[in-house]
Amino acid sequence: MREMWAARLVAPSTFAHVSVPAPLAAALAPGEVLLRVRAGAICGSDMPLFKGAIQRQGGLGNHPDGAPPGVGCPMHEVVGEVLASRHPGFEPGATAVGWALGQDAIAELVVTEGDSLVPDDGRLPPAEAIVAQPLACVIYAVERMGDVSGQRVAVLGQGPIGVLFSHVLKTLGRAAHVIGVDRVDRSAEASAFGVDEFVHASCDRWAESLGPADRPQVVVESIGHQVGTLACAIDAAAGGGLVYYFGVPDDLVYPVPMHAFFRKDLTLRAGTTKDRPRVLRLAQQYLRDHPAILDAYVTNRLPMTRVQEAYDLAAAPRAGQLKVVVEAA
Structure with missing residues (x-):
C-alpha cells in the first residue's frame, strides 16, 4: 500500500512528521473527492485542538467525540488537485477549494465531500485561492x-x-x-x-x-x-x-x-456555514472584485513541512500578521 506524508499532533502544540497509508481512490464513498493538497490555511477554530483540547461534542471526521486528533488534524481550509472523484461536480485533474471535513488536511492527500468544495479556476495561486473558504x-x-x-x-x-x-x-x-x-x-x-x-x-x-x-x-x-x-x-x-x-x-x-x-x-x-458551494462561489467572485485585500490578508506562506512553525505563528497574534498559509512542495 502506498504511503503518504502527514503531520500528527503527538502532544499539545507539538507536531511530528509521519508516514501513513494513503487513502485509496477505490475506497471513496458516493459524493467523496480525493485531493492532493496544494495549500492549507490555519483557522482560529484549529487552535483549541492544536493546543490540546479534546472535542466533547460533534466530532469531525477522523476526530470523533472524546478522541485525540487524528493524522492531518487540525486543518480544514484546503485547496487541492482532484485525483479521484465520486461526486458529479469534479473530475480528476481539476482544482478544488473548500472544506476538508475531517479537519485532516495537513497531509499529502485528503478525502472530503464534494458538496463542501467548488472548482477553482486557477486565476490565483493556491495560497491566495484558499481565502475563498474563510x-x-x-x-x-x-x-x-x-x-x-x-x-x-x-x-x-x-x-x-x-x-x-x-x-x-x-x-x-x-x-x-x-x-x-x-x-x-x-x-x-x-x-x-x-x-x-x-x-x-x-x-x-x-x-x-x-x-x-x-x-x-x-x-x-x-x-x-x-x-x-x-x-x-x-x-x-x-x-x-x-x-x-x-x-x-x-x-x-x-x-x-x-x-x-x-x-x-x-x-x-450564531451557526455554521450552510449552502457551501453557493457561498464559496460568491467568495471567489468577491476576490475577483476586490483583489487588493489578498496582499494585505495572506501575510505568511510556509512550506507544508514547516507546519510546526506555521502553527506557532498563528497561535501568537501580532501586528502585521494575519493569515498563515502552508503550501505543498
Whole structure:
C-alpha cells in the first residue's frame, strides 16, 4: 500500500512528521473527492485542538467525540488537485477549494465531500485561492444579519476573520461606520479592510467607554476561545441591536448577561456555514472584485513541512500578521 506524508499532533502544540497509508481512490464513498493538497490555511477554530483540547461534542471526521486528533488534524481550509472523484461536480485533474471535513488536511492527500468544495479556476495561486473558504463563511454570516446598510457596526477582533467581516460589512453590507476592536495593534491594516475607526483596546474596556450615541446596532464577536467576549458584545450593542457570535464555541455552555440582553431587546445569532458551494462561489467572485485585500490578508506562506512553525505563528497574534498559509512542495 502506498504511503503518504502527514503531520500528527503527538502532544499539545507539538507536531511530528509521519508516514501513513494513503487513502485509496477505490475506497471513496458516493459524493467523496480525493485531493492532493496544494495549500492549507490555519483557522482560529484549529487552535483549541492544536493546543490540546479534546472535542466533547460533534466530532469531525477522523476526530470523533472524546478522541485525540487524528493524522492531518487540525486543518480544514484546503485547496487541492482532484485525483479521484465520486461526486458529479469534479473530475480528476481539476482544482478544488473548500472544506476538508475531517479537519485532516495537513497531509499529502485528503478525502472530503464534494458538496463542501467548488472548482477553482486557477486565476490565483493556491495560497491566495484558499481565502475563498474563510471568506465564504463570513459572507454567509453577513447574509444572515439582514440589512445592515447605513448602520453603525463593530467587529470585536481584527484577526484573519475579523478583518474579513469588516471588509464585507462595509463593502457588501454597506454599513455606514465600521469599528474594529483588537488588543493587537491593527491600525496599519485597518483602511485596507474598510475599518473606519480602529480601537486598540480590549473589548471590555472599549464597551465600558461607550456613550449612548456611540453604541453600534450590530456587534460581531469574532474573537472566540473564551466566554467573556460574548458579554462584551452584549454590553456594547445598542438597544434593539444584533449580536452575531461567529465561530465554533470552545465551551458547551456560555453565560449570557440576561438582564442586559432582555432590557436592550437584543437579538443573538450564531451557526455554521450552510449552502457551501453557493457561498464559496460568491467568495471567489468577491476576490475577483476586490483583489487588493489578498496582499494585505495572506501575510505568511510556509512550506507544508514547516507546519510546526506555521502553527506557532498563528497561535501568537501580532501586528502585521494575519493569515498563515502552508503550501505543498
